[in-house]
Amino acid sequence: MSSHHIVRDDQEPALIIANGAACSQELMGQLLEWSPRIIALDSAIDRVAALGIKVDVVLGDFDRDFNPQHYLEEQFPLEIIHVPNQDKTDIEKAFEYLIEKGHKAVNVIWASGKRADHTLTNMTTIVQYRNQLKIVVLDDHSKVFLLPKRFDKWYTANTTLSLIPVGKVNGISTQNLMYPLHNETLELGYRTGTSNHVLTDGIVTITHESGDLLLMECWD
Structure with a gap:
């Protein structure tokens, strides 16, 4: 599977690929098609690359001796964002990167399943960015977002x-x-x-x- 990007306008959501359970190729393909910027967390990049997906950014704390240089050639052009701050999760760092880049909306996949603590944190973290970023978390069984009043x-x-x-x-x-x-x-x-x-x-x-x-x- 390859990406991307057929972008209709500046309002299209970016895409973050976390490291939970994978979603279907159908859902992945729908989101890749319209995403102006695709971020893979460092913990997910091996799985993402194995699917033949082209990303724009690899982001994370690069622990566990992660070497991003390995992906520069096969993913060129690729932006490498090293954020070693251990007070924030990698998904929070990805949200803040998108806010800094002026994005207003983002879809998140592979954010549920696998470790329960990661799933719960990923779902509840979105509330702190309520005034800066419209966040939607999707998997094959649900779509999750924060409600306005x-x-x-x-x-x-x-x-x-x-x-x-x-x-x-x-x-x-x-x-x-x-x-x-x-x-x-x-x-x-x-x-x-x-x-x-x-x-x-x-x-x-x-x-x-x-x-x-x-x-x-x-x-x-």
């Missing part, structure tokens, strides 16, 4: 939607969900909104007053 979107009936709070989220109300919420509170570890469903074809509205609320569009 009011969210409206058309869905088909029975679409599975999960509302996952990062910390405590207050004043949540929904319309057109099978299990409605009316000015209620969700809190991670105590009460979440997993496996709700769209009631009828049409607009789903979700509002909340405070806190960070993730929406997961899910399919089996």
Whole structure:
């Protein structure tokens, strides 16, 4: 598989390839086609290169004796970004790199599966960049993103939607969900909104007053 890039305008999301479970070639191909900049984390570059994917950037702390020079020829032109800061994860470093480069949106793949601590961190880290970068995490079973205070979107009936709070989220109300919420509170570890469903074809509205609320569009 090769990439890229057929870019329609400056608003197309960049793409980060982390080092969790791989997604399908179909999903990978869809995202590669439209990504203006593709970043592979250093821990994933061997797997990425083995698939024949051309990336623009290899980024990470380069631990475990990682030698990026090995990829310069086969991935040319390639930008190598070494960020040794151990206070941030490599995916956080990738977000900050994209913000510095002026990107407004990014899709993230290979960010779930494999190690549970990495999956949880990757999903919840996106809230700290809420005002700088629109982040969507995708795999073959779900699409995860942070909700604004009011969210409206058309869905088909029975679409599975999960509302996952990062910390405590207050004043949540929904319309057109099978299990409605009316000015209620969700809190991670105590009460979440997993496996709700769209009631009828049409607009789903979700509002909340405070806190960070993730929406997961899910399919089996």
